[in-house]
Amino acid sequence: MGSMTTNHQPWLLFALLLIMSYYRACFSVAGDTLSPGHSLLESDTILSQGRKFELGFFKPGTSSKIYLGIWYKGFPDEIVWVANRENPLSHPSSSRLYLSENGNLLLFEGSSEIPVWSTNLTFPLSNINEAVLGDDGNFVLRDSSNASCIFWESFDHPTDTLLPGLKLWSRKSQQFISWKNSEDPAPGLFSAGTVGLNANGSIQFFLEWNRSQIYWSSEVWNGSDTLIWSSIFKWSFVSSKNESERYFTCSLYNPSNLANYRIDQTGQIRGLVWETGLSIWSEFWYAPTKPSDVYALCGAFGVVQYPDNFSNPCECLRGFKPFLMEDTRLNDWSGGCVRKSPLQCENNTHGSVKKDWFMKISNMRLPVYSKANLALNASRCELACMENCSCTAYAYNRSGCMIWEGGLLNLQHLPYGGEIGQDIYLRLAADEYPDSSTKGKKWKVWVVVLLPTIGLILCLPIYFSCKGRIKRKDQTGESPSSNNLLLFDFDAELHEMNDEMNTNNNMKKREKDAELPLFSYESVLAATNNLSAVNKLGEGGFGPVYKAKLLKGQEIAVKMLSKRSGQGIEEFRNETILIAKLQHRNLVRLLGCCIERDEKILIYEYMPNKSLDFYLFDPTKKKMLGWETRIRIIEGIAQGLLYLHQYSRLRIIHRDLKPSNILLDSEMNPKISDFGMARIVGGNETQANTNRIVGTYGYMSPEYAMDGLYSIKSDVFSFGVLVLEIVSGRKNTSFYNNESLNLLRYAWELLRDDRSLDLMEPAIRYPSSTSIILRFIKIGLLCVQESPIDRPTMSDVISMISNEHAPLPTPKQAAFSSGRNMMDTNSTVDSAGSCSKNSVTISAMKAR
Ligand SMILES: *[C@@H]1O[C@H](CO)[C@@H](O)[C@H](O)[C@H]1NC(C)=O
Ligand SMILES: *[C@@H]1O[C@H](CO)[C@@H](O)[C@H](O)[C@H]1NC(C)=O
Ligand SMILES: *[C@@H]1O[C@H](CO)[C@@H](O)[C@H](O)[C@H]1NC(C)=O
Ligand SMILES: *[C@@H]1O[C@H](CO)[C@@H](O)[C@H](O)[C@H]1NC(C)=O
Ligand SMILES: *[C@@H]1O[C@H](CO)[C@@H](O)[C@H](O)[C@H]1NC(C)=O
Ligand SMILES: *[C@@H]1O[C@H](CO)[C@@H](O)[C@H](O)[C@H]1NC(C)=O
Ligand SMILES: *[C@@H]1O[C@H](CO)[C@@H](O)[C@H](O)[C@H]1NC(C)=O
Ligand SMILES: *[C@@H]1O[C@H](CO)[C@@H](O)[C@H](O)[C@H]1NC(C)=O
Ligand SMILES: *[C@@H]1O[C@H](CO)[C@@H](O)[C@H](O)[C@H]1NC(C)=O
Ligand SMILES: *[C@@H]1O[C@H](CO)[C@@H](O)[C@H](O)[C@H]1NC(C)=O
Ligand SMILES: *[C@@H]1O[C@H](CO)[C@@H](O)[C@H](O)[C@H]1NC(C)=O
Numbered sequence: 001m002g003s004m005t006t007n008h009q010p011w012l013l014f015a016l017l018l019i020m021s022y023y024r025a026c027f028s029v030a031g032d033t034l035s036p037g038h039s040l041l042e043s044d045t046i047l048s049q050g051r052k053f054e055l056g057f058f059k060p061g062t063s064s065k066i067y068l069g070i071w072y073k074g075f076p077d078e079i080v081w082v083a084n085r086e087n088p089l090s091h092p093s094s095s096r097l098y099l100s101e102n103g104n105l106l107l108f109e110g111s112s113e114i115p116v117w118s119t120n121l122t123f124p125l126s127n128i129n130e131a132v133l134g135d136d137g138n139f140v141l142r143d144s145s146n147a148s149c150i151f152w153e154s155f156d157h158p159t160d161t162l163l164p165g166l167k168l169w170s171r172k173s174q175q176f177i178s179w180k181n182s183e184d185p186a187p188g189l190f191s192a193g194t195v196g197l198n199a200n201g202s203i204q205f206f207l208e209w210n211r212s213q214i215y216w217s218s219e220v221w222n223g224s225d226t227l228i229w230s231s232i233f234k235w236s237f238v239s240s241k242n243e244s245e246r247y248f249t250c251s252l253y254n255p256s257n258l259a260n261y262r263i264d265q266t267g268q269i270r271g272l273v274w275e276t277g278l279s280i281w282s283e284f285w286y287a288p289t290k291p292s293d294v295y296a297l298c299g300a301f302g303v304v305q306y307p308d309n310f311s312n313p314c315e316c317l318r319g320f321k322p323f324l325m326e327d328t329r330l331n332d333w334s335g336g337c338v339r340k341s342p343l344q345c346e347n348n349t350h351g352s353v354k355k356d357w358f359m360k361i362s363n364m365r366l367p368v369y370s371k372a373n374l375a376l377n378a379s380r381c382e383l384a385c386m387e388n389c390s391c392t393a394y395a396y397n398r399s400g401c402m403i404w405e406g407g408l409l410n411l412q413h414l415p416y417g418g419e420i421g422q423d424i425y426l427r428l429a430a431d432e433y434p435d436s437s438t439k440g441k442k443w444k445v446w447v448v449v450l451l452p453t454i455g456l457i458l459c460l461p462i463y464f465s466c467k468g469r470i471k472r473k474d475q476t477g478e479s480p481s482s483n484n485l486l487l488f489d490f491d492a493e494l495h496e497m498n499d500e501m502n503t504n505n506n507m508k509k510r511e512k513d514a515e516l517p518l519f520s521y522e523s524v525l526a527a528t529n530n531l532s533a534v535n536k537l538g539e540g541g542f543g544p545v546y547k548a549k550l551l552k553g554q555e556i557a558v559k560m561l562s563k564r565s566g567q568g569i570e571e572f573r574n575e576t577i578l579i580a581k582l583q584h585r586n587l588v589r590l591l592g593c594c595i596e597r598d599e600k601i602l603i604y605e606y607m608p609n610k611s612l613d614f615y616l617f618d619p620t621k622k623k624m625l626g627w628e629t630r631i632r633i634i635e636g637i638a639q640g641l642l643y644l645h646q647y648s649r650l651r652i653i654h655r656d657l658k659p660s661n662i663l664l665d666s667e668m669n670p671k672i673s674d675f676g677m678a679r680i681v682g683g684n685e686t687q688a689n690t691n692r693i694v695g696t697y698g699y700m701s702p703e704y705a706m707d708g709l710y711s712i713k714s715d716v717f718s719f720g721v722l723v724l725e726i727v728s729g730r731k732n733t734s735f736y737n738n739e740s741l742n743l744l745r746y747a748w749e750l751l752r753d754d755r756s757l758d759l760m761e762p763a764i765r766y767p768s769s770t771s772i773i774l775r776f777i778k779i780g781l782l783c784v785q786e787s788p789i790d791r792p793t794m795s796d797v798i799s800m801i802s803n804e805h806a807p808l809p810t811p812k813q814a815a816f817s818s819g820r821n822m823m824d825t826n827s828t829v830d831s832a833g834s835c836s837k838n839s840v841t842i843s844a845m846k847a848r
Helices: 010-022 325-329 378-387 439-458 465-476 490-503 506-513 521-527 569-581 612-616 627-647 702-707 712-728 743-752 771-783 794-802 820-824
Strands: 039-041 045-047 053-058 067-072 075-082 096-099 105-108 129-133 139-143 146-153 167-169 176-181 184-195 204-209 213-217 233-238 247-252 259-263 269-275 280-287 302-304 314-316 320-322 337-339 357-365 371-373 391-397 400-405 411-413 422-428 536-540 543-549 555-561 590-596 599-605 651-653 662-664 670-672 679-681 687-689 692-696 709-711 827-830 841-845
Touching: 053 075, 053 129, 096 129, 176 259, 184 259, 269 627, 280 627, 314 320, 320 325, 357 378, 371 378, 378 391, 378 400, 378 422, 521 543, 521 555, 521 590, 521 599, 569 590, 612 662, 612 712, 627 651, 627 662, 627 670, 627 712, 627 771, 627 794, 651 712, 702 709, 702 712, 709 712, 712 743, 712 771, 712 794, 743 771, 771 794
Parallel strands: 302 411
Antiparallel strands: 039 096, 045 053, 053 067, 067 075, 096 105, 129 139, 139 146, 167 247, 176 184, 184 204, 204 213, 233 247, 259 269, 269 280, 302 314, 320 337, 357 411, 357 422, 371 400, 391 400, 391 422, 536 543, 543 555, 555 599, 590 599, 651 679, 662 670, 687 709, 692 841, 827 841
C-alpha cells in the first residue's frame, strides 16, 4: 500500500476500495487514528483516546443529508465541528473520508474523483502523515513521526463551537458561524469573532449579523479572570516574540467537565456544561439576554415578539407570511417574511383602482439605515414614499421624514410605557386593507379590535372568560362549553395560538390569550384518578396539587383550591386573570381552569422538578444544585420578577415569593408560581395599602408585615431573602430559636466582618471563582434593607447582576426583626400537610 503514489487512476482507486472492503478487519480505522491510504466509511467512527469525542458521519435532525462531523461521545446531537457544512452528501453507502498518500484529507461521495471537501494543503507533505482525533475534540493532521509537527487542525477551522484548548491566533481572525438552523449546518447569519488580540493580550468578543452588523460585544479582557464567565473556563494569553505566534486560549478549571461556547441560530452565544448530577446540558452563561438585542433576528418584515421568548422569538408583520414555514418552525427566520399580496406598483397594474396604502404601526423600534427626505410634513412624507415604488415604509417626526427601501430589519414592538417607540407607516397592497375600503367598515374593525383590548385592560373582572362561561352554565344546568380535560390537546392549542401569532398583530394575540379553556369537573376527576393520593404532588397553602396525565400523554398539574382556604373567589379570579395574561419564561403557565360544584381548580403546566425548597433545604438533594444552577435560578427569578414589576402591561406585586413558589422545569429553570395573592397596581402607582396582610413569615418585608404597606419593594425584600437562602442553603427562619439571630442578620454580620464566604452552602463543591457569589450575597443584602427606599428595584438588581464590574453600594443593616411581630397577630394559618413544614402561609386580618 505504501508504494501506491497516486489515486488519480480510477482503477487504482477501485482496487483500493475493493481491497479495503475485503480486508475491512485489517484496514478499518484503528481507534483514534486514520492512516494514509485509509478511508473512514459511513458506518465507521473515529474515537478519541479517552473516548470523549467521536468523528464520523451524521444526519442532523430529520434531515436526510449527511455531514462529516465531531460530537461528544454519547451525545450524537452535540455536534462540535462539521467539515462539509456547505456541501452535504446524500449517498450514505458511498461516502468516505480518505487520507491521501500526499497527506490531504479528502471527502468523497460515490465514485466521483472530485472531493466534496478537502484540507486543501498544497505544499508537499511527507507521506507518513496521520489524522488523529484528540481528547480535546481537535482533529489533527500531523507528521506521524513528530506529533508536534501539525499541518492542519480542525480547531483552526471552527464551525460554531469554541472548545477548551482552541487557540485564537493573533495572525488570523477565526470566526464561529452559527448553523442556519438545527437541521442545517450551513453557515447562518450570526457569527462570533474576536478583535484586539494584540501585543498586550487584550481581546474582545463580538457577535455579528451577516458578517457586517455588530450587535453585541463583550468587555475587553484585561488579564483578570472575568471574560464572559470565569467559573468554568480559565482564559489565558500566550505571548511569543513572533507576533503571529501569539494566541488566546481557554481551558477548563475542572478538566473532567464537558463544556463549550456555541453561537446558535438565534444569534445567542451560550456557554454549556454537562451537569453529571442532573444529567442535563445546562447553560451557564449566554448573551445577549433578549431576542430583541439580536440584530435583525426576525429577518425582513419580521418583528420580535413581545414578551421576549427565545424559543419562539418572531412573528410577521400584518400582510406578510414567513418566507419558509419549515424554516421558521425550526426557529430560522433568516428568510424573513414576504408579502401575501403584491404591491400595486410591483405588479405594474397601474390603471387599477386598487391603490397601495399605509398601515400605521405604533410604538415601534425603527429600522436603522433610513433615508432622509426633505418632505416638510407628514402628508408630504407619505406622498414621497407612495410615489416611489422602492419605498416600503416611512416615518415622520419632528426631526423630519424618513423613508425605507427594501426589507425592514430589526423591528420590535416596544412595551407600552417603556422606551419611547415611534410610529412607522408600512406600505401594503390594497388586498391587505382590512375589509373593503369603506370608512364604516374601517370603523367597525377598530371597534372589533380595540374594544376587547380596552375591555381587557380596564374592566378585568368583566372580561373574565372563565366566569362568563360559568354564568352560562348555571343558567342552563348543563355545561356545553366545558372541555373534557382528558381529551384536550394543549400542544395543538399552543400551536394554534402560535400560528395566530405568526400572522396577526399583538392585539389579536392578547385577545386570544385571555380565552382560557374551561374543563368539566368529571374530566378533572378522571384525569387525576379521582384525586388519588398517588397523583398528589403536594399541598400548597391553598390546597392540594395533583399530577394528571392526559390521553395524549401530556402531563399537567391540577391545583385544587380548598374551600376552607384563604383563597376565595376573589383570589381565584385574580390568579386566573393574571396568569392567563402573563407570558415569560420564568413564570409558570396557566393552561385552563374549572369552576363547578363550588370547586375552583387551576390547570398548570407540569414542572417535573418540583419546587426550589425541595432541593435547597434537603441535606442530600441540595448537592444537585451546583453553583451554576443556583446562579441561573437567581437570575431567572430576577428576570421573572422584573417582568412582573415592569414589563408586563400590568404592574404586578407577587407578595408571596418563597422557595416553595419557585418551580423548576426539566432543565432546572426557575418559574415563579402561585399568584393567589398577587396584586395589580395601576399605572405608575408602585405602592398600595391593604387591610388584609397575606404572605409568609420570613419573607415579608417589615413595612408590609407591620403596616400592611406593600409595594414592588416588598417583593424585592422577599427576593433578597431568597437570594441569601439560595446561596447559604439555609432557611431564613431556621435560626428561629435563637433570639438574636436570623439569616439576614447573620449574613450582614459576616459581610461587615468581611467573612461573607462563610455563608456559602458548604455541601457543594467550592466554585472556582467566588466573586460572583460574593456579589449575589451583597445584592441579597441590598434587597433586604430596612427602608424600602434604600432597596434597589428589580431592574437595578438585573443591572447589578449583568454588570459584573460595577461597584455595589454597601448595604445598610438588614431588617432583622422582619415579621417577628407577625406571630403575635391573630393569624389564621393554613398549613395542613404542607410539604415544607416551616413554610406556612399566613393570612391575617389586621385590626385597624
Ligand atoms: C478547498 O479549495 C476549494 C477550491 O479552491 C474550495 O472551494 C474549498 O472551500 C476549499 N476547502 C477548504 C476546506 O478550505
Ligand atoms: C518536531 O516538530 C517541531 C515543530 O515543527 C520541531 O520544533 C521539532 O524540532 C521536531 N522534533 C523532531 C524530533 O524532529
Ligand atoms: C448579507 O450580506 C450580503 C452582502 O454582504 C448580501 O448580499 C445579503 O443579501 C445579506 N443578507 C441578508 C439576509 O440581508
Ligand atoms: C492594549 O492595547 C490596546 C490598543 O492596542 C488598548 O486599547 C488597550 O487599552 C490595551 N490594554 C491594556 C490592558 O493595556
Ligand atoms: C480587569 O478589570 C476588572 C474590572 O474591570 C478589574 O477588577 C481588574 O482589576 C482588572 N485587572 C487587571 C489586571 O487590570
Ligand atoms: C512567525 O511565525 C509565522 C507563522 O508560524 C512564520 O511564518 C514566520 O516566518 C515567523 N516569523 C519569524 C520572524 O520567525
Ligand atoms: C398582477 O395582478 C393581476 C390582477 O390583479 C393578477 O392576476 C396577477 O397574478 C398579478 N401578478 C403578480 C405577479 O402577482
Ligand atoms: C404639507 O405641506 C404642503 C406644502 O409643503 C401643504 O400644501 C400641505 O397643506 C401641508 N399639509 C399639512 C397637513 O400641513
Ligand atoms: C426612488 O428611489 C430610488 C432609490 O433611492 C431612486 O434611485 C429613484 O430615483 C427614486 N424614484 C423616484 C421617482 O423618485
Ligand atoms: C426622529 O426619529 C429619529 C430616528 O429614530 C430619531 O433619531 C430622532 O431623535 C427623532 N426625533 C425626534 C424629535 O423625536
Ligand atoms: C415561548 O415559546 C414557546 C414555544 O411557543 C412556548 O412553549 C413557551 O411557553 C414560551 N415561553 C414564554 C415564557 O412565553
